[in-house]
Amino acid sequence: xxxxxxALAAALIxxxxxxxxxxxxxxxxxxxxxxxxxxxxxxxxxxxTTSLNQHMYExxxxxxxxxxxxxxxxxxxxxxxxxxxxxxxxxxDGVKFHDGAPFTADDVVFSYERAMQPTxxxxxxxxxxxxxxxxxxxxxxxxxxxxxxxxxxNTSSIRIMSKAWAEKNNAVKAQDxxxxxxxxxxxxxxxxxxxxxxxxxxxxxxxxxxxxxxxNKAKVPLEITELTLVxxxxxxxxxxxxxSGEVDFVQDVPVQDIARLKNQPKVRVTSGPENRTIFFGMxxxxxxxxGDDVQGKNPFADKRVRxxxxxAINRPAIQxxxxxxxxxxxxxxxxxxxxxxxxxxxxxxxxxxxxAKSLLAEAGYPNGFSxxxxxxxxxxxxxxxxxxxAVGMFGQIGVKVNLVSQSKSIHFNLIQKNPAETEFYLVxxxxxxxxxxxIFSYMYHTRTGSQGSWNATGYSDKDVDGMIQSLSREVDLTxxxxxxxxxxxxxxDETIYLPIHHQSLSYGMNSTLDIPVDVANNPKLKxxxxxxx
Amino acid sequence: xxxxxxxRLFQSLLVMLAVALIAFTMFRFVGDPVxxxxxxxxxxxxxxxxxxxxxxxxxxxxxFLRYIYNAARLEFGVSYQFxxxxxxxxxxxxxxxxxxxxxxALFSLAVGIPMGVYTAxxxxxxxxxxxxAVSLVGISLPTFLIGILLIYLFSVTLGWLPSFGRGxxxxxxxxxxxxxxxxxxxKALILPSITLxxxxxxxxxxxxxxEMLEVLRTDYIKFARARGLKTRAVHFGHALKxxxxxxxxxxxxxxxxxxxxxxxxxxVFQWPGMGLLFLKAVQQIDIPIMAAYxxxxxxxxxxxxxxxxxxxxxxxxxxxxxxxxx
Numbered sequence: 001x002x003x004x005x006x007a008l009a010a011a012l013i014x015x016x017x018x019x020x021x022x023x024x025x026x027x028x029x030x031x032x033x034x035x036x037x038x039x040x041x042x043x044x045x046x047x048x049t050t051s052l053n054q055h056m057y058e059x060x061x062x063x064x065x066x067x068x069x070x071x072x073x074x075x076x077x078x079x080x081x082x083x084x085x086x087x088x089x090x091x092x093d094g095v096k097f098h099d100g101a102p103f104t105a106d107d108v109v110f111s112y113e114r115a116m117q118p119t120x121x122x123x124x125x126x127x128x129x130x131x132x133x134x135x136x137x138x139x140x141x142x143x144x145x146x147x148x149x150x151x152x153x154n155t156s157s158i159r160i161m162s163k164a165w166a167e168k169n170n171a172v173k174a175q176d177x178x179x180x181x182x183x184x185x186x187x188x189x190x191x192x193x194x195x196x197x198x199x200x201x202x203x204x205x206x207x208x209x210x211x212x213x214x215x216n217k218a219k220v221p222l223e224i225t226e227l228t229l230v231x232x233x234x235x236x237x238x239x240x241x242x243x244s245g246e247v248d249f250v251q252d253v254p255v256q257d258i259a260r261l262k263n264q265p266k267v268r269v270t271s272g273p274e275n276r277t278i279f280f281g282m283x284x285x286x287x288x289x290x291g292d293d294v295q296g297k298n299p300f301a302d303k304r305v306r307x308x309x310x311x312a313i314n315r316p317a318i319q320x321x322x323x324x325x326x327x328x329x330x331x332x333x334x335x336x337x338x339x340x341x342x343x344x345x346x347x348x349x350x351x352x353x354x355x356a357k358s359l360l361a362e363a364g365y366p367n368g369f370s371x372x373x374x375x376x377x378x379x380x381x382x383x384x385x386x387x388x389x390a391v392g393m394f395g396q397i398g399v400k401v402n403l404v405s406q407s408k409s410i411h412f413n414l415i416q417k418n419p420a421e422t423e424f425y426l427v428x429x430x431x432x433x434x435x436x437x438x439i440f441s442y443m444y445h446t447r448t449g450s451q452g453s454w455n456a457t458g459y460s461d462k463d464v465d466g467m468i469q470s471l472s473r474e475v476d477l478t479x480x481x482x483x484x485x486x487x488x489x490x491x492x493d494e495t496i497y498l499p500i501h502h503q504s505l506s507y508g509m510n511s512t513l514d515i516p517v518d519v520a521n522n523p524k525l526k527x528x529x530x531x532x533x
Numbered sequence: 534x535x536x537x538x539x540x541r542l543f544q545s546l547l548v549m550l551a552v553a554l555i556a557f558t559m560f561r562f563v564g565d566p567v568x569x570x571x572x573x574x575x576x577x578x579x580x581x582x583x584x585x586x587x588x589x590x591x592x593x594x595x596x597f598l599r600y601i602y603n604a605a606r607l608e609f610g611v612s613y614q615f616x617x618x619x620x621x622x623x624x625x626x627x628x629x630x631x632x633x634x635x636x637x638a639l640f641s642l643a644v645g646i647p648m649g650v651y652t653a654x655x656x657x658x659x660x661x662x663x664x665x666a667v668s669l670v671g672i673s674l675p676t677f678l679i680g681i682l683l684i685y686l687f688s689v690t691l692g693w694l695p696s697f698g699r700g701x702x703x704x705x706x707x708x709x710x711x712x713x714x715x716x717x718x719x720k721a722l723i724l725p726s727i728t729l730x731x732x733x734x735x736x737x738x739x740x741x742x743x744e745m746l747e748v749l750r751t752d753y754i755k756f757a758r759a760r761g762l763k764t765r766a767v768h769f770g771h772a773l774k775x776x777x778x779x780x781x782x783x784x785x786x787x788x789x790x791x792x793x794x795x796x797x798x799x800x801v802f803q804w805p806g807m808g809l810l811f812l813k814a815v816q817q818i819d820i821p822i823m824a825a826y827x828x829x830x831x832x833x834x835x836x837x838x839x840x841x842x843x844x845x846x847x848x849x850x851x852x853x854x855x856x857x858x859x
Contacts, residue, residue: 186617202622230698233809240688244688409818
């Protein structure tokens with residue numbers, strides 16, 4: 001009797017242990033249109049690459065899904081009271097890398113120096129830094145060339161790797177395309193993050209397992225035991241994989257599939273605005289345009305023409321028809337999370353064909369004119385459709401637009417060339433620093449060697465340039481914000497760009513999940529918790 | 534004979550060079566690779582420096598000669614987007630493409646030949662008519678659409694087969710991977726193989742049917758019947774055997790195009806082969822991968838054609854005689 005009972009008990013225990021084990025295993029398969037280009041934390045500053053790497057490597061600070069900055073590997077930070085050019089970061093104690101080595105100030109200094117190398121793709125965030133130095137094991141000081149009140153905003157992009165590991169494996173340099181050698185960090189990872197790399201096959205799948213020794217376990221759910229990223233390029237296949245249950249979470253849901261997915265009982269769709277605004281730019285400076293039929297004059301140089309074009313765009317129609325509701329029409333080229341954004345600035349002018357026509361007549365173009373619009377067709381959500389719709393709307397006020405829509409690789413080249421090879425173009429802009437300064441210095445500052453690199457409009461105003469430059473020096477945030485506000489008021493009135501909308505993002509997932517849209521489109525899967533468990 | 538072989542080899546080499554040259558000229562128009570390499574805020578001076586270090590400022594002729602010199606040593610450079618050697622990237626993907634191509638060729642033969650024989654022998658049966666209709670679909674529907682339809686039927690609606698990927702693969706040797714040794718690997722192969730092989734299958738079926746009808750009318754078949762041989766022996770022993778000669782030629786030549794045109798099927802099913810790599814390279818302006826892939830495919834076609842030419846010479850005595858006369 002007794003042995004039998006024992007056997008039964010043992011079996012029961014075994015079964016329940018098994019059941020627990022099953023309940024514990026929570027794999028999540030995550031599909032996105034593109035794969036990370038590399039897992040070197042400082043190799044590529046690109047969306048899908050960051051999305052993957054942030055699960056293995058962590059930064060001093062982190063932005064949550066709504067774009068709010070918070071502590072991560074750094075617990076607190078401040079500008080030294082007696083020296084406005086020095087930032088001090090206190091580091092989290094008790095953090096360990098995946099290989100068990102403790103995280104210290106040495107690793108921070110090493111990683112920042114690695115990210116500042118010419119071969120790193122993140123050096124742009126760190127140009128203001130003069131020196132990074134260790135004070136003690138848990139304190140780091142960053143000395144900047146001049147006062148930089150916003151340095152902390154950039155720290156969320158710089159991921160920290162282990163100094164000892166990089167040195168041991170000869171990966172002290174960020175990967176370099178000029179170098180014919182393969183860098184160890186391209187295929188291997190050792191961060192402090194919530195997931196540990198198991199295997200990676202570029203463009204096929206990347207498997208990670210939960211970091212059971214994760215230092216921040218108490219604050220995040222971290223319920224996923226195994227995380228697999230599979231890139232699926234084809235929209236239809238990616239959605240089919242979600243519907244058939246082969247993947248649990250799809251990052252890039254095409255707008256035309258959203259309505260259909262929402263009707264599926266086993267699928268949940270979340271949507272939200274992305275940190276990206278779509279707009280048109282035009283050449284406001286040249287004496288004469290090449291692509292128009294007006295001789296000896298540049299119609300875009302006249303503010304009334306720009307205002308007329310701005311009024312001709314029917315933004316609600318683009319939102320409804322082209323974007324199927326998945327966008328937020330706007331009157332400013334700044335996403336809503338950015339410092340400097342206000343509701344008043346965001347307001348777009350009402351569509352008014354009659355008034356637009358009279359403005360054109362006033363400017364000397366009663367019969368309109370013709371011009372050429374350049375557009376990308378594979379970069380933003382329905383970018384070609386937006387352009388086609390706009391061409392029709394401009395036609396209504398007599399501006400005949402010839403549309404040239406091309407692949408992003410050719411399109412952006414036209415804009416970046418100096419002088420630009422386009423006079424009227426579509427572009428989208430995200431703001432990784434969440435501050436207006438980023439937009440001003442790329443989009444409005446006069447084109448010089450280091451600034452205004454995306455300002456293909458030729459717009460150049462000495463006062464504006466001066467005000468933009470003052471932003472990077474001003475330590476008094478109230479004064480700084482006042483400068484930002486007055487800059488926007490002036491620039492919005494100038495109508496250098498024609499804003500269309502803020503792009504929205506949608507995620508599709510298994511209905512046991514509820515993953516909010518991340519404004520930077522870098523979903524943080526350590527935050528996932530499964531429902532009904 | 535030796536002169537013939539040498540001449541053919543020389544011609545093949547010329548074709549390869551021509552392909553390389555055309556490919557190279559084309560790349561001048563796909564966009565600027567440096568823009569894909571640097572971040573938005575890279576100073577202009579640095580962009581120029583990168584362009585110079587990659588040799589993109591040199592005259593096209595110099596770039597071309599440098600490329601040919603390196604390609605001859607199987608040195609295809611480092612991919613711009615992955616920062617890994619192109620040769621190892623292509624090597625990693627080759628097993629997937631070759632396995633898929635082989636399976637779809639097998640499928641098209643194994644299904645196409647019996648269907649062709651059946652439709653030739655039972656011309657008026659309803660099944661033959663269905664086969665004919667199916668073959669029309671296979672010839673006219675684009676591969677892309679067939680793939681999507683199969684996914685929606687077998688993956689989404691029925692849930693029997695996976696919609697993407699290769700399943701679990703087993704590593705053989707240092708670089709070959711195969712899905713043929715796992716259940717999920719076999720399951721993953723079914724839909725892409727059918728999608729890729731459907732066109733070839735209908736081609737083979739129609740070819741077999743036409744040839745078979747032709748052969749059945751010939752004198753030796755009548756004679757065989759007159760000798761009192763069983764219908765079975767006449768059909769399969771005499772007629773089919775003679776039908777298969779052109780079928781094998783076509784199938785061999787088609788293998789090259791199956792490998793080369795797997796791009797679409799690979800994209801639909803996210804099949805991690807060389808075609809998918811190539812397509813992504815085109816979008817990212819990854820010139821080293823594009824160039825190496827085009828060279829590889831042209832090499833494939835050139836060698837298949839070369840082998841076929843040589844085989845013809847070996848098989849056909851008439852051709853041999855003309856070659857000797859030269």
